[in-house]
Each structure stands twice: as structure tokens, then as C-alpha cells.
Amino acid sequence: MTTQVLGITLQPSHTIGRAEFSGPGFRNPVAMARGADDLIYVVSRSYEYRPDGKRVTICTIGEDYVGEFARGVTTAGEGEASSADGSLIWPTAIALDREGNVYVADEWLNRISIFTGEGAYLSKWGTPGSGNGEISNPSGLAFDQDDNLYLVDSENHRVQRFTWDGKYLSQFGRKGNGDGEFNMPWGIAIDRHGDIFIADWRNDRIQKFAPDGRFLMKFGTSGAGEGELDRPTGVAVDKDGYIYVADWGNDRLQVFSARGEYVTQTTGDGAISKWGKDKLDANSEMWQERDIAQGLERERQFWGPVAVAVDDDDNVFVVESARSRIQIYRRQLPTFFGGRL
Amino acid sequence: MARNDVALMAHLMRRAGFGAAYGELERRAAAGYEATVEDLLHPERHPTLETDILERRFTDWKEMNALEVNQAYWTYRMINTQRPLEEKIALFWHGIFCTGNSKCEHGRQIQLQIDLFREKGLGSFRDLLLGLSADPAMVFYLDNCMSHRDAINENWGRELLELFSMGVGMDGEANYSEDDVKECARAFTGWTITNAIPRYPYGRYEAGFVYNQADHDDADKTFLGETGRWNGEDVIDLIVKQPATARFVSRHLYNFFVADEPQVPAWQNTPPRDLAAIQALEAEYYRSGYDIGAMLRLLFNADFFKDARFAKVKSPAEAVIGTMRVVRDFTTPKPGLHNLAMNIRYMGQDLMNPPTVEGWHTGGEWIDSGTLVERINFAADQVGNLELPGVRDIVERVSTASDANDSSVSAVSASEVVDRCLDLLGGYELAEITREQLVEHVSRGGELTPGAADFSQRVGQTLQLIVSTQEYQFA
Numbered sequence: 001m002t003t004q005v006l007g008i009t010l011q012p013s014h015t016i017g018r019a020e021f022s023g024p025g026f027r028n029p030v031a032m033a034r035g036a037d038d039l040i041y042v043v044s045r046s047y048e049y050r051p052d053g054k055r056v057t058i059c060t061i062g063e064d065y066v067g068e069f070a071r072g073v074t075t076a077g078e079g080e081a082s083s084a085d086g087s088l089i090w091p092t093a094i095a096l097d098r099e100g101n102v103y104v105a106d107e108w109l110n111r112i113s114i115f116t117g118e119g120a121y122l123s124k125w126g127t128p129g130s131g132n133g134e135i136s137n138p139s140g141l142a143f144d145q146d147d148n149l150y151l152v153d154s155e156n157h158r159v160q161r162f163t164w165d166g167k168y169l170s171q172f173g174r175k176g177n178g179d180g181e182f183n184m185p186w187g188i189a190i191d192r193h194g195d196i197f198i199a200d201w202r203n204d205r206i207q208k209f210a211p212d213g214r215f216l217m218k219f220g221t222s223g224a225g226e227g228e229l230d231r232p233t234g235v236a237v238d239k240d241g242y243i244y245v246a247d248w249g250n251d252r253l254q255v256f257s258a259r260g261e262y263v264t265q266t267t268g269d270g271a272i273s274k275w276g277k278d279k280l281d282a283n284s285e286m287w288q289e290r291d292i293a294q295g296l297e298r299e300r301q302f303w304g305p306v307a308v309a310v311d312d313d314d315n316v317f318v319v320e321s322a323r324s325r326i327q328i329y330r331r332q333l334p335t336f337f338g339g340r341l
Numbered sequence: 342m343a344r345n346d347v348a349l350m351a352h353l354m355r356r357a358g359f360g361a362a363y364g365e366l367e368r369r370a371a372a373g374y375e376a377t378v379e380d381l382l383h384p385e386r387h388p389t390l391e392t393d394i395l396e397r398r399f400t401d402w403k404e405m406n407a408l409e410v411n412q413a414y415w416t417y418r419m420i421n422t423q424r425p426l427e428e429k430i431a432l433f434w435h436g437i438f439c440t441g442n443s444k445c446e447h448g449r450q451i452q453l454q455i456d457l458f459r460e461k462g463l464g465s466f467r468d469l470l471l472g473l474s475a476d477p478a479m480v481f482y483l484d485n486c487m488s489h490r491d492a493i494n495e496n497w498g499r500e501l502l503e504l505f506s507m508g509v510g511m512d513g514e515a516n517y518s519e520d521d522v523k524e525c526a527r528a529f530t531g532w533t534i535t536n537a538i539p540r541y542p543y544g545r546y547e548a549g550f551v552y553n554q555a556d557h558d559d560a561d562k563t564f565l566g567e568t569g570r571w572n573g574e575d576v577i578d579l580i581v582k583q584p585a586t587a588r589f590v591s592r593h594l595y596n597f598f599v600a601d602e603p604q605v606p607a608w609q610n611t612p613p614r615d616l617a618a619i620q621a622l623e624a625e626y627y628r629s630g631y632d633i634g635a636m637l638r639l640l641f642n643a644d645f646f647k648d649a650r651f652a653k654v655k656s657p658a659e660a661v662i663g664t665m666r667v668v669r670d671f672t673t674p675k676p677g678l679h680n681l682a683m684n685i686r687y688m689g690q691d692l693m694n695p696p697t698v699e700g701w702h703t704g705g706e707w708i709d710s711g712t713l714v715e716r717i718n719f720a721a722d723q724v725g726n727l728e729l730p731g732v733r734d735i736v737e738r739v740s741t742a743s744d745a746n747d748s749s750v751s752a753v754s755a756s757e758v759v760d761r762c763l764d765l766l767g768g769y770e771l772a773e774i775t776r777e778q779l780v781e782h783v784s785r786g787g788e789l790t791p792g793a794a795d796f797s798q799r800v801g802q803t804l805q806l807i808v809s810t811q812e813y814q815f816a
Contacts, residue, residue, distance in 0.1 A: 018542035025542075028401050047401045048679040049409040089676055090398070108676055184394075202393070231393050249393065276542030286539035294535035298546050304403040322404035323543045 069119025133168025172213030348768030358425025
């Protein structure tokens with residue numbers, strides 16, 4: 001049998017979401033995670049003046065609404081003392097542990113809140129600061145295969161590894177632009193070998209590390225050309241090692257090979273979601289407005305692609321903060337399965 | 342550094358910007374007054390804010406959809422800009438070329454108009470009017486998209502003349518006729534915008550300007566006494582050369598940057614309070630080819646400006662931002678910005694959402710019993726917050742007041758504390774009786790000894806009393 005991987009293509013599947021402060025929809029979503037079966041968890045950061053829109057939404061890939069949890073609070077006092085358990089101010093990241101519990105990072109409270117998969121509040125941890133195990137603006141979360149939690153400690157320009165309940169284990173990185181150094185890193189992904197990919201946001205590059213924090217490689221430079229990056233926010237790695245980068249400043253998704261070579265890109269293929277159709281049906285004059293609208297093709301394009309996720313079923317998810325939706329692609333391999341021709 | 346030089350710099354910075362903390366005033370005064378005026382007139386010499394970091398923390402600033410989001414953004418810009426006149430001139434034009442969110446319902450679209458004011462606000466008035474005529478928020482707000490070759494809508498044509506360029510009249514005479522309004526509207530037929538994408542399900546998109554030749558009335562028009570196949574651009578060329586326009590722009594600049602004038606509708610029959618100043622500005626308008634920056638250079642360097650300290654009631658934006666720039670809070674992104682920005686609304690200036698196309702009435706009309714309480718409570722809360730770096734800086738400077746070199750004197754006198762606080766807030770001057778009462782109040786607490794447990798608190802209280810005076814409401 002011949003199996004030759006030449007690259008991949010991204011086939012638009014469908015779009016989910018709509019702009020809402022509660023219920024079916026998202027508002028200024030910034031992160032998502034895949035759950036069991038076909039569940040996804042989406043973190044909405046909302047607008048400051050609408051803290052009610054800050055929440056975690058549970059829905060399915062097929063856009064069935066399951067529920068929502070956590071809640072936004074209007075203003076911050078000093079640290080977490082003024083913010084009740086389970087509340088959110090500046091949520092940034094989300095990850096699920098092996099048991100399906102949900103971890104949400106808040107970069108203002110410097111707090112990791114833990115919920116059950118159904119959204120019941122369990123516990124929290126996080127101490128502001130720059131010492132070992134202290135955090136400043138956590139912006140990315142990912143579990144490794146041993147259920148340890150890697151946390152992108154953005155304002156400390158490093159990555160720290162914790163046990164699920166917040167016990168400090170190790171760290172790597174410091175501020176700079178050399179190999180293994182960071183400038184306000186954001187997203188994180190861990191591949192099936194346990195290697196770690198970091199969106200080194202203000203250095204406009206992706207860096208790859210071994211599980212022990214040893215620098216392995218980097219790719220990307222500042223710019224808008226193929227393979228160049230403008231403030232990459234999110235990163236994901238699929239089962240074959242392809243690397244997906246939310247190229248936030250360029251409003252596109254780029255795909256790289258396991259060696260960091262440019263493969264392909266897309267600027268979006270947004271379509272009307274199921275919830276979107278419901279909303280338009282309820283405001284039917286808007287269907288007519290759409291008929292005469294000019295520049296409607298802009299609706300297809302990414303606007304603020306802030307996070308990217310992949311699953312083992314070949315789905316690629318792109319979360320768009322400025323469009324309150326997730327565009328889903330199918331990853332397609334030009335692979336020929338069969339005997340010799 | 343001469344005290345008066347710093348006080349004069351405080352005056353310049355309040356008017357050409359939103360005020361500054363004392364350290365900045367000292368630095369600028371050392372650089373020189375005229376050099377500072379030039380610096381302000383060249384915002385491009387200074388960097389813009391770091392948009393990437395702001396959009397990372399305020400993730401809703403990428404979309405900029407809701408009015409409140411845009412208000413928070415503009416508030417942050419005004420507090421933190423290194424280009425104060427760029428923001429101030431945008432605020433100036435926004436007060437004249439009003440466009441309201443209540444009709445547009447798309448904050449981002451209005452923010453783009455504010456960007457136009459930032460970009461062109463210090464340049465040619467002709468270019469600015471031309472940009473405004475093609476600004477999608479304005480085209481929608483004043484219905485020019487509803488004005489067609491065979492059925493004109495006069496709204497834009499009327500307000501362009503009445504509120505945006507010439508004014509209804511001057512020296513008791515009308516500046517234009519009803520026919521001119523109609524001809525102006527005809528000239529602007531075909532200046533329209535793209536059909537909007539509805540807000541559901543993903544949010545709005547900005548509209549684009551479109552010139553539709555097929556909907557343009559290309560026939561002869563007689564406008565302000567001149568006949569031709571005028572299009573919008575021709576009409577603007579005719580408008581900007583009118584003496585009424587020179588007068589109108591000059592009075593607006595004077596009213597905003599120098600001293601409060603009567604409300605705009607009264608200008609037809611009320612002469613300027615300083616005709617010589619207005620005439621100097623008018624002359625510069627023509628000499629410079631309608632250049633707003635050149636007019637402001639003349640204005641800021643003129644004695645009529647330097648002698649006009651505290652001749653204006655602060656607008657709500659000036660009241661809030663001026664205090665914030667002194668106390669130096671919100672110099673980095675953090676939650677609470679929305680609440681801060683709302684103070685401007687509570688004081689009567691809902692930015693990007695003026696009450697009518699006439700904009701806000703200014704001067705003494707900013708103040709009523711409700712808005713005055715908002716102003717005082719807001720400012721007193723800020724300057725009384727001893728955690729804020731700007732307040733701590735003031736306390737530190739008061740504690741090293743004039744007696745500091747004399748080791749035999751450890752206390753600072755009450756009058757010294759009051760005077761230093763007035764200086765450090767930006768060269769404020771109180772009526773003598775008010776000052777005496779303040780000094781008496783401060784001295785009632787006993788000696789003020791730097792380092793003593795209650796020193797900081799008493800300085801903070803002194804600041805709170807100062808910002809509660811009538812005098813602090815003036816810029």
C-alpha cells in the first residue's frame with residue numbers, strides 16, 4: 001500500500017454561532033475546546049459593558065445548544081477577592097482534562113477556574129506574580145498526556161507546567177527574541193508526541209519545544225506573505241503533525257508542515273449558521289436587506305481569527321472574535337489508499 | 342523653571358490637548374512655548390498607541406461595534422495619546438460635524454469618521470469638507486443617500502451650509518438663500534453609500550462611499566451667485582472661499598480653543614467678543630489656503646490666547662480626561678474603562694451620540710445642578726485616591742516644597758500646601774476668599790509634616806477641595 005502525504009487542503013464545512021449575549025450564540029469569543037463526543041466549549045469575552053455576555057457556551061459541532069456557565073462581573077477590585085468563584089473578567093483560554101473537567105484562564109484575575117463538563121463550579125487556583133508557579137496574564141492552556149497543565153504565562157514571557165490543581169512543576173522561556181525566548185506569547189498546542197507549540201505573539205513566530213522545555217524549532221517572520229505572520233494568536237497540531245496558526249493580524253488561517261514549511265492558507269469561507277438562519281427568519285426583513293446588500297462577500301472572510309483547534313475527526317475550527325462565530329473546515333489529505341497502480 | 346512659564350504651558354496643554362501632569366508641563370516649558378506649539382501641530386512626530394496590545398486586552402476593539410465600546414476606546418486614546426492635538430482637533434470637529442449613533446446604530450462607522458478628523462483635521466478645510474461629504478456615516482446621518490437626481494433631499498445641503506461651513510448669517514445678514522440650499526443639494530445628488538449588510542447574525546460591516554453618476558443632477562445650477570454644472574466638489578470650492586466661511590471657522594476655533602462665545606445660532610446677530618482676533622484668524626485662513634493648522638499656530642501664539650486662561654468652561658470630555666491625565670490612571674489597559682468613559686456621558690456629553698445635528702451647547706450650558714455634582718464627585722474621587730501614581734507624585738512634590746532646603750523647617754505651611762496643589766493640578770487660580778478659606782481649613786488640622794502619618798491624606802483632601810471649586814470647572 002502506498003501512502004504519500006503531499007499536503008492538505010481545507011474544505012469549508014459549515015459555520016456555527018451568531019452574536020448574542022446569552023443563549024445560542026457567542027459574543028466576542030476568544031477560545032474553544034473540544035469535549036467528548038461532538039461537544040465543544042466556547043469562551044465568550046463579550047464587551048466590558050455587557051459582562052452578562054462573558055460565559056462558556058456548550059454546544060455541538062452540529063450547532064445544537066447545550067447550555068452555558070460561568071458569569072461575567074463588571075469591575076475588578078484588587079485581585080480575585082472581589083470576584084466570586086466561577087466568575088470571569090478577562091477570560092482567555094480553555095482546556096479540558098482527561099476526565100472532561102473544564103479549565104478556564106482569566107488574565108485579569110490571574111486565576112484558573114475549574115468546572116465539571118456540565119459547568120458546575122469545582123475549584124480555582126492561581127497566584128499573581130513572577131516567581132515559580134506565580135502567573136501574570138495567563139493566555140493559553142493545554143493538557144499533556146499525563147494530565148499536566150501547560151500554561152502560557154504571557155506577561156512573564158514563559159510557559160509553566162502545573163499539576164491539574166495548580167502545583168508548580170517546571171517552566172521554560174524568558175523575555176526576548178532568541179530561540180526559546182518569548183514576547184507576550186498567547187496560544188499553545190501539544191502534539192501527540194508531547195511536543196509543545198507556542199504562538200510567540202509579539203515575535204510573529206511559532207516555536208516548538210520538547211516536553212522538557214528544550215527548544216526544537218521555530219518558523220514565521222513578520223509580514224503578510226505566505227508563511228509570514230502578524231501577531232499569531234492561536235496554534236493547533238493535527239494527528240499527522242500539520243500545524244494550524246491563527247494569523248490574527250492578517251485575518252487568516254495558515255497551515256504549516258511538521259517541519260514548519262508553509263502549506264496553505266485561507267481567509268475564510270463563512271456561511272449562514274443554523275442559529276444565524278433562525279435569527280434571520282425571526283427578522284425576515286433582513287433576508288431582503290441581504291438580497292440588496294453590497295459587499296456581502298465580506299461575510300465569508302475571517303475577522304479576528306483568534307483561536308484554532310483541530311480534532312481527530314479532521315475538523316478544523318477557527319474562532320473569530322469580531323464575528324462571534326466559528327468556521328469549521330474539513331482537513332483533506334491527498335492520500336491514495338490502495339495497491340500499486 | 343519660572344512658575345508662570347509652567348502655568349502658561351498648563352493653559353496651552355489644556356486647550357491644545359487635555360492637560361498634562363506637572364512633570365510633563367515642566368519638560369515642555371523647558372523646551373519652550375513656541376517649540377511646544379510646533380510639536381503639537383505635528384502629531385506625526387510621535388508614535389501612535391500600540392494597537393496590537395490594546396486589541397489583545399480589549400478584544401472587542403477589533404470589531405468596534407457598539408457605541409459604548411467606541412466611547413471607551415476614544416476615552417483611552419484621549420488619556421494616553423502622545424499626540425494630544427490630534428485627539429483634540431477630532432473632538433473639535435466632532436462637536437461641529439455631528440453624527441449620532443442614535444441614527445447610525447454602528448459605532449465603528451462613526452469612529453471611522455473620527456479617524457477622518459484625526460487625519461485631516463489639522464489640514465485644509467476644503468479637503469476636510471470634501472472628506473466629510475463622502476463620509477459614509479455623514480451621508481447616512483443627513484440622508485444624502487436618500488437624495489436623488491429627480492427627488493432631492495435637502496438635509497445634507499442645508500446643514501453643510503448652515504452648520505458645517507458658512508453659518509446662517511453674519512453681521513446681521515443672511516449668508517445664503519433657500520435656493521442655495523436646493524442647488525447645493527442638487528450638486529450632491531449621486532453622493533451615496535453602499536447598501537448595508539444587516540446586523541444579524543454576525544454584526545455590522547462598514548458602509549462604503551459610492552458616487553453614482555446615473556443619479557447625479559448634471560444640469561446647470563446657480564449657487565452663491567455663480568452658475569455652472571456644479572458637482573459636490575465644485576460647491577465646496579465655492580463655499581470655502583466665502584468670507585462667511587472664514588468667519589464661521591474662525592469663530593468656531595476661537596470658541597473652542599480660546600474663550601466661550603454665545604451659542605452658534607446667535608452668531609448671525611451677535612458680533613464676536615474679540616473681533617480683532619477673529620479678523621487675524623480670517624486673514625490666516627486665506628493666507629494659508631484654508632489651513633487649519635496654520636490658523637491654530639497663529640492662535641496659540643497670540644496674546645489673545647495666552648491672556649484667556651480659564652475663559653472657558655471645560656466640556657465633559659475635558660473635565661474627565663484632564664483629571665485622568667493628572668492622576669495618571671488607565672495608562673495601561675484594565676477593566677473599569679467603560680465605567681470611566683461613562684462619566685463623560687453622565688456629565689452631558691454622550692460622545693459620538695450628540696443630541697441633534699447642532700451638537701452640544703457649550704460654555705455655561707454644560708453646567709447644571711446635576712452635571713456639576715457629577716463633575717465634582719468624579720474629580721474628587723480621582724484626586725483623593727492616594728494609590729494613583731499622579732496623586733502620589735503630587736504628594737511627593739508638596740512634601741518637598743520650598744522649605745525643603747532648610748533643614749530647620751520640617752513642616753510645610755497650609756498656604757504653601759494649597760498653592761503647591763493649585764500649581765501641580767495645572768496652575769489653577771482661586772478667588773482670594775476661596776483660597777483663604779481653603780488655607781484656613783487646611784491649617785485647622787495642625788502642622789503638615791512630610792512623612793507624618795496623615796500628610797498624604799491631608800494633601801489628598803486639599804486636592805479634593807480644589808477640584809470642588811468653581812474655578813476647577815474652567816479650562
